[in-house]
Amino acid sequence: MDLEEFAALLTPEGLRLLDALPPVESAADVTRAVSRLRAAGHPPALVSAVVGQARLRVRARVKFGEFAERMLFTRAGLEQATRLSVAARHAARFRDAGITTVADLGCGIGGDALGFAGLGLRVEAVDADEVTAAIAAYNLAPFGDAVTVKQGRAEEAEATASAASRGIWLDPARRTAGHSETTRLRAEDYTPSLEWAFALAARVPTGIKLGPGFDRGAIPDGVEAQWVSADGSTIELVLWSGALARPGVGRAALVTRGDRSWELTSAADALDEPVRALGAFVHEPDGAVIRARLIGDVARALGAGMLAPGIAYLTGDEALTSPFVSSFRVREVLPADTKALGATLRERGIGILEIKKRGVDIDPAALRKTLKLRGDASATLLLTRVGGTRTAILADRIAA
Template sequence: MDLSELTALLTPEGLRLLDATPPIESADDVARAVSRLRKNGHSPDLVSAVVGQARLRVRGRAKFGDFAERMLFTRAGLEQSTRLSLAARHAARFRDAGFERVADLGCGIGGDALGLAALGLRVQAVDADEVTAAIAAYNLAPFGEDVEVRHDTAEASDLSSVDAVWLDPARRTAGHTETKRTRPEDWSPSLDWVFDLARRMPVGVKLGPGLDRDLIPDDVEAQWVSADGSTVELVLWSGALARGGVRRAALVIRGETAHELTAGADAEDEPARDLAAYLHEPDGAVIRARLIGDVARSLEAGMLDEHIAYLTSDAPLTSPFVSSFRVREVLPADVKDLSKALRERGIGRLEIKKRGVDVDPAALRTRLKLSGAESATLFMTRIGSRRTAILADRV
């Protein structure tokens, strides 16, 4: 969305038209809506804005639920925003630490600011992009004077009136639609600026989960977060926002349920052992936090290979921090022999997981020519120098 489209939309007529437009879920819906609105005499800018927002509101349900029906978005802003359930968890950190006034620097469309304001905190929300800041102001308007939205940079913001800061540095190129990832040295604000601020006051910093761990300061809590199987973010907490004695944390969320593993440092791995009756795949947040060893000890498990993040155990123990599988057998890793073995077992539906080997699961599935009514999970991995195919069933 550009400024001319936003200007056309932010009028009584534009907003009424948007609210009256039914959900747009497909390209055919887009074509029909554009044709109808243009036929009714609406300007190209207004039609583009209304149709674009109606479609983004449908996509926004995944992150914002019913709230999406009254929000405005940019495509890039929606993709980069924090889902509301996670924003509420972030906000709880600030509330539980006793803070009342929080600056949200790089607020985007306002996802985290929504979480902060919903818990009764006063929020100073700042974004360097004019259109994004205007959309955040619209989304946060129901909170009245408790939220102030400014079009400004993080570096220029006056923080004298706030207790703590939430920061989401811009890690992609500027724009409202297609954007590209940038290097840490090109982020806005820079990591050096962010970490300097974190040394001076309590700060929460949202970053990508794949951040180079060597960049993480020693005096912060690093919390990796996964939601419904995807590792979605790394949050660094400083000052009173960091928990005492915690430097590594893995927060695993499945639906409405959350489990967390914490430690004062990276966990020491368990030794490798032979494949046993059960195979366990640690959650991505656990792997990123390097807490696999703690999970292994809770499962009475060992590493399948000292360099591969799979665990194996004799006992049928499981954990919220792993996906567990009962091992059927080891099959030939050669594609032709593997295909024959799977057909002999009547396996037509196959979940393929791989780690430590150069395998494209989609291409492999095609080459296997599966046939049959049975289902299973296939692990393509490496044990030592040997490629290994392990057939298993989810527990």
């Protein structure tokens, strides 16, 4: 969305059209909506803005639920926004640390600021992009004077923040500028720079949001590193400093599913358990657990060991599972050769197959076509390496 489209949208006519438009769920819905609005005589820029926003509101339900119906977005802003349930947990961290005002530097469309304001914190939000800052101001308008939104650079906003703003939330730009198609930046090209961000975190209680694959070797000393997963996807790494970091916690894995959450914490990386022979169960640790390198703690809780060195599959004989893993009951080990594997699966009548892999160079989608599955039975196929040999394990997923 450019400034012209946003200006057209942010008028009484534009907002009325948007609110009156039915949900735009598909490409066919887009075509129908555009045709109807153009036939009614509305200008092209307004039609583009209204239909685009209606489509984004549908997509935003995953992150913002019912709140999406009154929000505005850019495509890039929505993709990079923190989902509201996770933002509320960020806000609780500030509140529990006794911080009452948060400077949200790089606020984007306002996802985290919604969480802060929703828990009663004052928010001083800033974003370098003019359109994005304006959208954040619209999204945060219901909170009135409790939230201010300005366009500007994070470095300048932090230097002039009020004395009460001693809690900082920082989401460095990790992609190129733009409202739709963007590309990832190298860590050394983030804005503001990580050098500046880490120096700030050493002085002021700060939460820094980064991608979950951030180089662990670049994490500064003295911070709490918390990896977060939501509904099975590892979505972020947050570095917490000062009063926002919990004493004795250097590594944390927060696993959320809907409104429920579980957390595993440790002072440092956990030691892995020894490798053991394939048992009655295989467990796949959640991505946040893997990123936090707390696999060993989960293994010990399950009475399990590593299935192979350097591969994040656990195995054991105890009928145990936990929120930190997906668990599978082993049926049998099958031939790893594709032709023989397909014949065996067809013989067993398995036509519905979940394919998972670790430590092997296989494209599950291509493999599925090659297997030529038939039948009504279902199962999970775990492809991995054990003792240097590619291994195919047929298993059944255990409900969490």
